[in-house]
Amino acid sequence: MSAEMIRIDFPFRDTALDAYRPFRARIRAMLADDPSAREPRGDCWSRFDDGFSRRLGAAGLLGMTWPRRYGGGERSALERFVLLEELLAAGAPVGAHWIAERQVGPMFLRYGTEAQKQKFLPGIASGELYFCIGLSEPDSGSDLASLRTTATPAPGGWRVSGRKIWTSNAHRSQFMILLCRTDPDGRRQNGLSQLLVDMTAPGISLRPIRNISGEHEFNEVTFDDVFVSREQLVGVAGEGWAQVLSELAYERSGPERFMSSFVLFRTLLREGIDLPAGMLGTLAARFVDLRSLSISVASMLDEGRIPNLEAALVKELGSNLEQEIAELILDHSGLAPVPGGPLVPRLLAETLLHAPSFSLRGGAREILRGIIARGLGMR
């Protein structure tokens, strides 16, 4: 009988985060006073409120872990984790700055030129610069490496043609980080680059895509011979795929990957609505589990590691929990979901309408399971 153990490396880390209690208290006090955070939102990660983002920036709460010379605070990833989890637990509208702060900033820090860092990081940290991500295409979703948007060499840079889809907030972002093919001889993951695109550049057109809750969250973005200069290349030409992969650990591992239904769960209880005690305990325990795993990943990122397997695992477990909660509350709380209705029925509606996306965004469940299987040595 084999005595081998399966190695999945989640270092055990303290979860009380006692050192950050004063910081946490400060955040909670700030949120209690902020008009944007008064009404919890069930879709807060995608709710765009540039005033709120700017206030967070002014308080030094965006880009907290970045070097001071770029507008950061040189704080630890765990302190940032405390901020994120309090924002999400309160259902505060973080959608405007979310993508830029979470993954574009780290991308610039890792791959950007000094000029790019100085130009963009301070604006992200102040909550004024917003980014969208150009990855998926109409014919390239989970199979991202099949993308066809192409950057053809032109004097001083490239001319980009193609289409991106499911681009969150493209209509409200000043810039896009675009993954496209810069090497005509490259196939699939080879020959891709990340280009920084100015959303006001000539040749870009947007078509709004409403999600099933009726909100204009996504867009289809068409590039018709859009000029992008050499200076707008991020990192190394042809290395775009590897660069994007390193971003994914950031995108997949934060508390938003398991807390999307938490506002509903928390608010329901605080408003005096009951759930069977056993169900309540079961759900609370899973939050504790996911928080422990997420803190472990945050600490690994802080140590400079890129824990792709572990981040995929947390996202997979997290999306299961998020989707199950919505259904359990629907079945057992006695409440009906009412879009735009009173607080808890509204939150239930928002959560249910967003729930299908929890196992799709940031990597579909099937893809994540493939990554995990590879990490287990099966592929």
Added chain:
Amino acid sequence: MIEDSPVHASALHALTASREEAGALDGETWRAAWPRFERDGLTLPALPEAIGGAGGDALDELAVVHACAQVAAAAPIPETAAAGALLGEVGCTPPSGPMTLGEPERCLGLLLREGRLTGRAERLPWARAADHALLPMAEGAVLIALQGAEVDKGAGLTGAPRDDVDFHEHPVLAFLPGISPESVLQRGAAVRAVQICAAAGAALALTLEHARTRTQFGRPLSAFQAVQHQLAAAAGELAAARMAVQRAYAVLAGSEAGALSETAVARLAASRAGSLCGSVSHQVHGAMGYAQETGLHLHTMSIQTWRGEFGTAGFWAQRLGQQILNEPDRDPWALIAQIQGVAE
């Protein structure tokens, strides 16, 4: 990480060297090896050397218990370790030799009168072959020698003994009011959580190996996406359970402050992981896993036995839920993020 613990490695080594004895489903065989287990520091890992322990802490106990379950050892090493730890905590030197530990819910029929025990203790692991038993009662725990007790033999799902014992004014070696039934419940539950995790991991490891080597339709089972996805889902739950179990033991070891009952969280995670790892392991092994000779059931059916001991998932879930409902604000966040006392 459990696998990085040197105590875990040496326990595995010792148990593997005594594999036949450790896994024996008859008491005589493993009793012959018991002095070896004691010498290897397996039986009382969390107790000081001065009272017969290996000089480690609760996390070393986790490592030893994990190793036992990982290799499907049947001997009551985990029970002895847990009983020993409970005794040590109240300053009582544990007796040498194998011990078993009763569950509060299964010792409700016991009566202590004038230093003698009467009544029935149910489903005691290895009562037929252990030397001593630590039995929880409302007023405190009793330590008894099993010699002379009337044993009604029974078994768990793998054939591991679960004996009902009838006491008739049985002499009590020690009465320990400092060992509450709650403390026995917590310790026993933590041990079972570790065991379930270890068995789940062992089952999954066997399954990965099986999937790699077994071919059908011209390729190994591991090449099929349906198989990959099932195992990936199971591995995720196992990772969550391992983390929860480590946290529960860190609180027991005093190195972590706790708020929400870590044991409850660990038991819930372990049950979830055990259930999925068990069912996926059987599914991927196909009929072969259903044959006794393969031995997969030693892990999967141990899980199904342990899940119901020292509190079911339903019991622990109910407790946790009630704890939240008892909070003044009913705010689960305060408990989940361990932030009681942080001003709003």
